[in-house]
Amino acid sequence: MAKITPRTLSGFMELLPSQQLQFERMKDALRETYASYGFTPLDTPVIESAEVLLAKGGGETEKQIYRFSKGDNDLALRFDLTVPLAKYVAAHYAELSFPFRRFQIGKVYRGERAQRGRFREFYQADIDIIGDGKLDITNEAEIPAIIYDTFTRLGVSRFQIRVNNRKLLNGFYAMNGMSEKAGEIMRTVDKLDKIGAEKVRQLLIDEVKMLPCKAENVMDFMAICGTNDEVLASLERYRGMDATFDEGLEELKAVVKYLGAFGVPETNFAVDLTIARGLDYYTGTVYETLMLDHPEIGSVCSGGRYDNLAEYYTDRSLPGVGISIGLTRFFYVLSEQGLLSAEAGGAACDALVLPMTEDLSAAIASAAALRRKGLRVQLYTEKKKFKAKMNYADRLGVPYVIFLGEDEIAEGVLSVKDMRSGEQKKLSPDEAAALLLSDAQRRGNVKLICE
Amino acid sequence: MAKITPRTLSGFMELLPSQQLQFERMKDALRETYASYGFTPLDTPVIESAEVLLAKGGGETEKQIYRFSKGDNDLALRFDLTVPLAKYVAAHYAELSFPFRRFQIGKVYRGERAQRGRFREFYQADIDIIGDGKLDITNEAEIPAIIYDTFTRLGVSRFQIRVNNRKLLNGFYAMNGMSEKAGEIMRTVDKLDKIGAEKVRQLLIDEVKMLPCKAENVMDFMAICGTNDEVLASLERYRGMDATFDEGLEELKAVVKYLGAFGVPETNFAVDLTIARGLDYYTGTVYETLMLDHPEIGSVCSGGRYDNLAEYYTDRSLPGVGISIGLTRFFYVLSEQGLLSAEAGGAACDALVLPMTEDLSAAIASAAALRRKGLRVQLYTEKKKFKAKMNYADRLGVPYVIFLGEDEIAEGVLSVKDMRSGEQKKLSPDEAAALLLSDAQRRGNVKLICE
Numbered sequence: 001m002a003k004i005t006p007r008t009l010s011g012f013m014e015l016l017p018s019q020q021l022q023f024e025r026m027k028d029a030l031r032e033t034y035a036s037y038g039f040t041p042l043d044t045p046v047i048e049s050a051e052v053l054l055a056k057g058g059g060e061t062e063k064q065i066y067r068f069s070k071g072d073n074d075l076a077l078r079f080d081l082t083v084p085l086a087k088y089v090a091a092h093y094a095e096l097s098f099p100f101r102r103f104q105i106g107k108v109y110r111g112e113r114a115q116r117g118r119f120r121e122f123y124q125a126d127i128d129i130i131g132d133g134k135l136d137i138t139n140e141a142e143i144p145a146i147i148y149d150t151f152t153r154l155g156v157s158r159f160q161i162r163v164n165n166r167k168l169l170n171g172f173y174a175m176n177g178m179s180e181k182a183g184e185i186m187r188t189v190d191k192l193d194k195i196g197a198e199k200v201r202q203l204l205i206d207e208v209k210m211l212p213c214k215a216e217n218v219m220d221f222m223a224i225c226g227t228n229d230e231v232l233a234s235l236e237r238y239r240g241m242d243a244t245f246d247e248g249l250e251e252l253k254a255v256v257k258y259l260g261a262f263g264v265p266e267t268n269f270a271v272d273l274t275i276a277r278g279l280d281y282y283t284g285t286v287y288e289t290l291m292l293d294h295p296e297i298g299s300v301c302s303g304g305r306y307d308n309l310a311e312y313y314t315d316r317s318l319p320g321v322g323i324s325i326g327l328t329r330f331f332y333v334l335s336e337q338g339l340l341s342a343e344a345g346g347a348a349c350d351a352l353v354l355p356m357t358e359d360l361s362a363a364i365a366s367a368a369a370l371r372r373k374g375l376r377v378q379l380y381t382e383k384k385k386f387k388a389k390m391n392y393a394d395r396l397g398v399p400y401v402i403f404l405g406e407d408e409i410a411e412g413v414l415s416v417k418d419m420r421s422g423e424q425k426k427l428s429p430d431e432a433a434a435l436l437l438s439d440a441q442r443r444g445n446v447k448l449i450c451e
Numbered sequence: 452m453a454k455i456t457p458r459t460l461s462g463f464m465e466l467l468p469s470q471q472l473q474f475e476r477m478k479d480a481l482r483e484t485y486a487s488y489g490f491t492p493l494d495t496p497v498i499e500s501a502e503v504l505l506a507k508g509g510g511e512t513e514k515q516i517y518r519f520s521k522g523d524n525d526l527a528l529r530f531d532l533t534v535p536l537a538k539y540v541a542a543h544y545a546e547l548s549f550p551f552r553r554f555q556i557g558k559v560y561r562g563e564r565a566q567r568g569r570f571r572e573f574y575q576a577d578i579d580i581i582g583d584g585k586l587d588i589t590n591e592a593e594i595p596a597i598i599y600d601t602f603t604r605l606g607v608s609r610f611q612i613r614v615n616n617r618k619l620l621n622g623f624y625a626m627n628g629m630s631e632k633a634g635e636i637m638r639t640v641d642k643l644d645k646i647g648a649e650k651v652r653q654l655l656i657d658e659v660k661m662l663p664c665k666a667e668n669v670m671d672f673m674a675i676c677g678t679n680d681e682v683l684a685s686l687e688r689y690r691g692m693d694a695t696f697d698e699g700l701e702e703l704k705a706v707v708k709y710l711g712a713f714g715v716p717e718t719n720f721a722v723d724l725t726i727a728r729g730l731d732y733y734t735g736t737v738y739e740t741l742m743l744d745h746p747e748i749g750s751v752c753s754g755g756r757y758d759n760l761a762e763y764y765t766d767r768s769l770p771g772v773g774i775s776i777g778l779t780r781f782f783y784v785l786s787e788q789g790l791l792s793a794e795a796g797g798a799a800c801d802a803l804v805l806p807m808t809e810d811l812s813a814a815i816a817s818a819a820a821l822r823r824k825g826l827r828v829q830l831y832t833e834k835k836k837f838k839a840k841m842n843y844a845d846r847l848g849v850p851y852v853i854f855l856g857e858d859e860i861a862e863g864v865l866s867v868k869d870m871r872s873g874e875q876k877k878l879s880p881d882e883a884a885a886l887l888l889s890d891a892q893r894r895g896n897v898k899l900i901c902e
Contacts, residue, residue, distance in 0.1 A: 001762065001763070003763065003764055003765060003766070004502060004503055004506040004763055004764055005503075005764070006503060006537070006538040006539075006541035006542040006761070006764035006765070007500065007503060007538075007542065008495075008496060008538070008542065009496065009500055009524070009526070012496040013496075014494075014495055014496060014539065015494065016543060016546055016547075017491040017493070017553070020491065020492055020493060020494060021492065023494070024492050035799065035800075035827050036822045036825075036827050037822070037827070037828070037829065038799055038800030038803070038828060038829025039799065040468040040799035041471055041475050041799075042468070042471060043465075043466065043471060043474070044459075045459060045460060045463040045464075045465060045572050046497060046558060046572065047460060047463065047517075047560070047571075047572060048459070048460065049458065049460055051455055052455055052456075052457060052458060055455040066498075066519070066521055066526075068517070068518075068519030068520075069519075070517055070562050073460070075460070075517075086457070087457040087458075087459070088465065090457035091457040091458065092467060095467055096467075096468070097843055097846040097847055099831075099833065101799070101829065102468070107497060109498070111521050111522070120498075121496050121497065121498060131833070134833070134834075135833075136832045136833050136834060138815075138830070138832035139832070142830065145819070149822075257812075258811060258812065258815055260812075261811070261812040261813075261815035261816040261819065262815055262816075262819055263816075263819045263823075310457070311452065312452070312454065312455055313454055313455055313456070313457035314454060314457070315454070348489055348490065348491035348492075348552070349486075352489070360589060360709060360712070361708075361709065361711075361712040364589075364709055364712035364713055365713075365714075368596070368712065368713055368714045371487045371488070371600075372714075374487075375487070376486050376487050376488075376489055377487070377488070377489060378488065378489025378552065379489075379589070379593065380550075381587045381589035381590070382550065382582070382585070382586075382587050383585075383587060392548055395548040396548055
């Protein structure tokens, strides 16, 4: 029979078992963190009506979308988790309680040009808090705490959550009579990290056609830095000139004020006036998260406050705040850079039971007993030479192998071999379970990301 | 602005939060059970090359498939998890260790005619054990134990795993010179439950054109029943007439022999000679699982032993055994019949913290402290009347509300209200955490399915 080559499409991540275990660890860490803040899990269809999904229309997204017909239906695969959320909230409005807090970790699809590290199918992990008409600023203050917990749980300590407020920016541009050029200015300022202050100033004058004194004002504003308190103090000098600015300043102060109570150390947080994000979407606090030792990755968790989640579906005002992690790309980069702990992924089981007798009843019963204690136990019963069996255990990376021969059965013990140290000892079933459980717990506490 | 109606496509399940929490419980129960047997999680792309996905070609499946082009690529959405597994194992053969044990819980797509309880996007939960050239019979004996643990963990006790062996059937048909009609006979016998023995006998004679004596042989064979030991004893009378039959009998005896060691009670297991399953695919042990009080649902977990997982992709012999649960339909039916515990889904958080002071620092810090103890805690900070806040807590279904006013802060306590009993008491933070944790644990132990 002619064979078809078993290939996976380019741009689609497919992991080997040990990597998949690491990826699951990452998803579990996010799920647990989001759940700890009372977010409810959501799972919307991958396929939606194209009309619904593309209600906003236009832009780069529409070109990248997977769109097709089935019967009379014009269908499309979701390209993010925000549009499905907007649809969900608008459709189920009467059945939801607000603020509605949901997390969703799911695959989204974009037919981008395939290149290394770019994915056409990738996981996004989103949380959003949606208000009905209003949403208190405390929700915006809570987001850095969630980001902090997320990355701490993953094992990162050298990261910084950078926060700004769009009202501050819009107010600043308004008080300087630059509102019309605000978009252009922000896009230019966004290059600060890459090309430096002098070149940005020149671009503002040459390309954005600003008067040198106005460009100077922008550069002065963007140069404000220091501790959070110092930055907030510096901003006070602009107070009273624009109502939107003042509102933004109050919001930023509220966000900073509660950081300590939320448990976010100042070292992991900075007010950064150069951050703008999604120019036509966010309206209040905006967030970016940088891994300090790997700035080349860019922001690994971003988001912000928006005013109208579902304006294409409903007249209701549904303001919200949310953040998103591009999980597949994040995982890919961490893996490429060797930052993932091998032990945190580890084996799919805590022990491999190798029966050494013809009758397998005792081995089967021992494995079942260990499972009842909460252990993950695999039974190996293929008829192979001893060396092949040990090779299998090695390749699986199991921490322990348990031998059960006539002697062990007669004595009522298990021979437990630690595959890392090579040490082997006879233990009672209870002793063996205790050893395995304590090691499983230790491995469970190993952080996924090693810095 | 003209609005687009926010609709979800028909045949696509989209759950409200409380239902979604139940569905997550179901997925978690499966994940934990499969992991306890050392199965490794796998996650393959939803989109595959149509050529790869349809390598087998033909049949009903091809008509139902979602197939489309993007650029030059002829693409399709997976319609099961078996074909992607075959592709995966063939593609990554050199990097895997055999037996390769994987579980996958993922969405698959079939453009079936939309009707109540039929889904176009649905979850399948599959486990498979793949051997390299050979696979020991003990793997087939382990499957009933996994099914038993799965349904027990979900809360079902009134279920029966029904097992047969295709070699027994094929051998029986061969010894009676009916091999050519085997397919037709099995399809007819499959109607036993629905139309009864007499009508099946008549169909075998009238439609399948069997001699009455041959039909009688079939009916006698299918009528074999009793305890497992009685059925096995009755089958002995056919021994020695066909090598395949004898092999099947030995395999069936091996599967039954180890049930006790695996911890499967005889009440949850029956040898049933009328079961055949997937006529052209399975070659050894086959499984069905019936909920005894809800036979109308049909088999909720089925599968069997097959000889060639990946014959369309490789010449290697990759025998395996696997089972599958159609999770979305199973969930739908359980939900429709009111068999899901409301408490097992429950709220997305263990407590809602309601600050009663202007400054929120104390409330935020209290919530953070409870989270560090492992609790899921939501902070409610919207500026609403007390009654609206309590309504919100009610609608979320949170088990506890924690009030924190000036008095509580001064006394260093939390006012904890049990929303079910209405009882409210002042507790130290540690006492409150202990109470909430013990209740969370109790709720965690509530089974999802109530019989």
